[in-house]
Amino acid sequence: MTVYKLQKSALPKFLESLKKGSQVFAPVKRDVIRFEPLGNPADVDLSANSYFPLKEYFFPPKEVLFHFSKKGVSAPVKRAEKRIFFGVRRCDLAAIQRQDLVFIKQQKDPYYAKRRENSLLIGYHCNTPPSSYCFCGSMGLEDFYDLMFFDRGSHFLVHAKTAAGQSLAKNKFFNKTPRKITDKERRIRTRALKKDISQLYNNKGWKPLAKRCLSCAACTELCPTCYCYEIRDEPSIEGPYKGKRCRSWSSCQLKDFTRVAEGHVFREKREERFKHRIYHQIQYFKERNKINLCTGCGRCVAGCPARIDWVKAVNRMKK
Amino acid sequence: MKSKLVPRKVKVLDVQQEAPDISTLTLDCHSRCVPGQFVQVSLLGVGECPLSIASHSEKYMKLTVQGVGTVTKALCKLKKGDHLYIRGPYGKGYPLKKYRGSSLILVGAGCGVAALKSVIDYVESHRKDYKDVFLFFGYRYAKSIAYKKQATEWKKKFNLRIALSREKTKSCLQWDQGHVTDLLKKEKLGPEKTAAFVCGPLRMINDTVKILKKKGFADTQIYMATERLMYCGTGACCHCMIRGKLACTDGPVFRFDEIGYYGND
Ligand SMILES: Cc1cc2nc3c(=O)[nH]c(=O)nc-3n(C[C@H](O)[C@H](O)[C@H](O)COP(=O)(O)OP(=O)(O)OC[C@H]3O[C@@H](n4cnc5c(N)ncnc54)[C@H](O)[C@@H]3O)c2cc1C
Ligand code: SF4
Ligand code: SF4
Numbered sequence: 001m002t003v004y005k006l007q008k009s010a011l012p013k014f015l016e017s018l019k020k021g022s023q024v025f026a027p028v029k030r031d032v033i034r035f036e037p038l039g040n041p042a043d044v045d046l047s048a049n050s051y052f053p054l055k056e057y058f059f060p061p062k063e064v065l066f067h068f069s070k071k072g073v074s075a076p077v078k079r080a081e082k083r084i085f086f087g088v089r090r091c092d093l094a095a096i097q098r099q100d101l102v103f104i105k106q107q108k109d110p111y112y113a114k115r116r117e118n119s120l121l122i123g124y125h126c127n128t129p130p131s132s133y134c135f136c137g138s139m140g141l142e143d144f145y146d147l148m149f150f151d152r153g154s155h156f157l158v159h160a161k162t163a164a165g166q167s168l169a170k171n172k173f174f175n176k177t178p179r180k181i182t183d184k185e186r187r188i189r190t191r192a193l194k195k196d197i198s199q200l201y202n203n204k205g206w207k208p209l210a211k212r213c214l215s216c217a218a219c220t221e222l223c224p225t226c227y228c229y230e231i232r233d234e235p236s237i238e239g240p241y242k243g244k245r246c247r248s249w250s251s252c253q254l255k256d257f258t259r260v261a262e263g264h265v266f267r268e269k270r271e272e273r274f275k276h277r278i279y280h281q282i283q284y285f286k287e288r289n290k291i292n293l294c295t296g297c298g299r300c301v302a303g304c305p306a307r308i309d310w311v312k313a314v315n316r317m318k319k
Numbered sequence: 320m321k322s323k324l325v326p327r328k329v330k331v332l333d334v335q336q337e338a339p340d341i342s343t344l345t346l347d348c349h350s351r352c353v354p355g356q357f358v359q360v361s362l363l364g365v366g367e368c369p370l371s372i373a374s375h376s377e378k379y380m381k382l383t384v385q386g387v388g389t390v391t392k393a394l395c396k397l398k399k400g401d402h403l404y405i406r407g408p409y410g411k412g413y414p415l416k417k418y419r420g421s422s423l424i425l426v427g428a429g430c431g432v433a434a435l436k437s438v439i440d441y442v443e444s445h446r447k448d449y450k451d452v453f454l455f456f457g458y459r460y461a462k463s464i465a466y467k468k469q470a471t472e473w474k475k476k477f478n479l480r481i482a483l484s485r486e487k488t489k490s491c492l493q494w495d496q497g498h499v500t501d502l503l504k505k506e507k508l509g510p511e512k513t514a515a516f517v518c519g520p521l522r523m524i525n526d527t528v529k530i531l532k533k534k535g536f537a538d539t540q541i542y543m544a545t546e547r548l549m550y551c552g553t554g555a556c557c558h559c560m561i562r563g564k565l566a567c568t569d570g571p572v573f574r575f576d577e578i579g580y581y582g583n584d
Contacts, residue, residue: 065324068363073404075325107555110320201584228557231324231550235364243364247324247550250558257558260548261387272583276560284563 004158004174012041014173022082048130049089053224058115062248070241080117087124091297094141095224102227120164123148129190133298135311138192194315197283205317210271212306217251219300225293252276323553326361326404331397337465340386342395348380354437355412355572359552361404366390369549371434375441383433409552410571413438413516413542422450424515426527428457428499431519432465434544452477457499459485500526510536518544525580538576545570
């Protein structure tokens with residue numbers, strides 16, 4: 001599809017124009033860089049990746065599955081709002097692709113699907129990795145976006161991949177250019193995850209990692225792909241028989257994740273839980289879906305209070 | 320797209336108390352199921368939990384529930400005419416069609432017997448399709464034996480043996496002292512044209528498999544039902560993941576070689 005050119009000085013005006021008919025979200029600098037509904041376009045901060053991924057916009061930390069009363073159950077009917085997300089990095093775009101696979105293609109989950117339905121994704125390509133923990137370059141990610149912005153100093157080259165992206169590109173700020181985006185330009189040079197862990201389950205290299213782990217679940221909470229959840233009922237104080245059933249994120253790093261009646265916990269040891277996370281990310285998911293779940297954003301290392309760099313540790317493991 | 324997580328309301332047609340903490344509910348539910356499959360059962364405001372289907376009929380559905388926690392205890396208090404909510408059936412059951420013409424060994428302990436009850440119901444209605452049927456069931460006490468009424472019938476039709484691990488007194492039903500695995504060990508059983516279906520706690524499953532393998536059974540003749548914490552039942556919430564496999568959709572019944580001896584991974 002077509003490539004366009006946008007002068008950097010025109011970016012605020014372009015973003016402002018997107019607000020007509022849509023809600024626009026972009027990374028802005030607050031306590032940390034985070035996606036927020038866009039106020040002043042001058043606040044957009046592309047200097048590093050957002051601290052939190054976009055996940056919560058499609059798969060919120062907690063949501064209502066249905067309300068119940070004496071009459072029975074009723075699922076909430078959601079209108080698909082038009083939303084545009086600007087400044088999403090390659091790792092986070094690939095993460096949305098993976099959650100689409102789980103929630104839309106495999107689960108046909110209406111709650112997630114509704115939120116994705118009218119959402120447009122505008123990417124921002126990393127010329128250089130914004131963090132030393134990034135390792136997306138070794139994760140074999142595919143392109144997944146409506147529009148992608150390539151930073152060229154004074155201007156952006158914008159590539160439209162989908163019809164929705166193409167129609168968004170029809171505006172007075174973009175100028176068509178005959179340039180192509182080469183594969184080399186799409187490549188991101190990051191550090192690499194080098195090892196296949198299929199034969200490393202009993203490696204002693206896991207022990208020191210698990211020993212430092214606090215089971216705090218920051219890693220799974222910050223992960224753009226983790227999709228585990230739990231379901232609980234919340235009765236209302238208005239009276240019996242009234243309330244809602246909700247689902248919320250849960251973490252395989254917590255003991256309760258596999259606790260069954262009478263208190264038995266399957267993955268009782270921290271090492272078992274730690275390994276489960278890594279194995280789900282770079283082995284189990286792949287066995288089922290041919291692609292890794294992990295997209296290499298590095299948040300689980302950057303956000304870990306113990307700074308457990310499992311990528312480095314796995315690279316060092318010998319059979 | 321309709322949500323798979325929203326359950327439907329069904330009526331409780333009958334409640335049968337099996338033991339002090341075990342009840343069998345008969346539901347006005349007409350789903351077509353494979354023995355070994357389960358449903359997600361809930362009481363609104365209390366919660367949801369997976370229960371094996373303990374019958375094989377399109378006229379009704381039976382569930383045998385042991386009150387061990389919040390939801391299961393509340394389910395045990397239900398009375399005839401009450402309502403509950405279910406979704407499902409889910410999961411893969413026992414390969415009964417594949418083993419037509421063979422003998423079957425069913426080994427169950429505790430509420431694991433519930434899942435095997437659906438196999439027994441199936442075999443009873445297809446008795447000619449199967450040769451010898453051995454039932455080995457284990458409980459703690461004589462009072463915790465489930466399906467006492469049916470047991471007399473089963474004794475006539477099949478080879479039923481019951482082991483009680485903590486019972487001291489004698490009762491009218493014949494039973495042996497010890498674990499269900501002790502019974503299995505002593506019994507002369509060969510692997511020729513036979514399949515073994517196992518359901519129960521993790522340790523008992525692993526012990527049973529070891530005994531069967533000693534008797535010459537191949538990994539591919541042994542099927543076991545796994546029990547894990549699960550929320551969705553449809554392969555998304557990931558709580559039931561055993562290595563890469565999901566107990567809810569790849570199981571709960573696995574052929575032994577699909578997951579091997581599993582424990583904490
Ligand atoms: C496929 C399958 C079939 C089952 N069949 C039967 C059956 O036929 N009869 C029977 O009595 N029990 C059966 N169980 C076990 C039953 O699901 C648990 O005893 C029940 O979930 C306990 O819930 P609770 O709310 O009463 O207990 P609590 O301990 O109060 O439960 C708290 C939470 O943990 C979950 N949980 C606790 N224990 C288990 C467990 N063992 N398995 C899964 N989730 C658990 C519950 O969903 C609940 O959300 C089965 C479990 C599975 C996975
Ligand atoms: S992981 Fe890759 S795409 Fe994500 S922020 Fe780092 S360099 Fe950019
Ligand atoms: S963030 Fe670090 S310390 Fe916390 S659970 Fe994950 S690995 Fe363990």
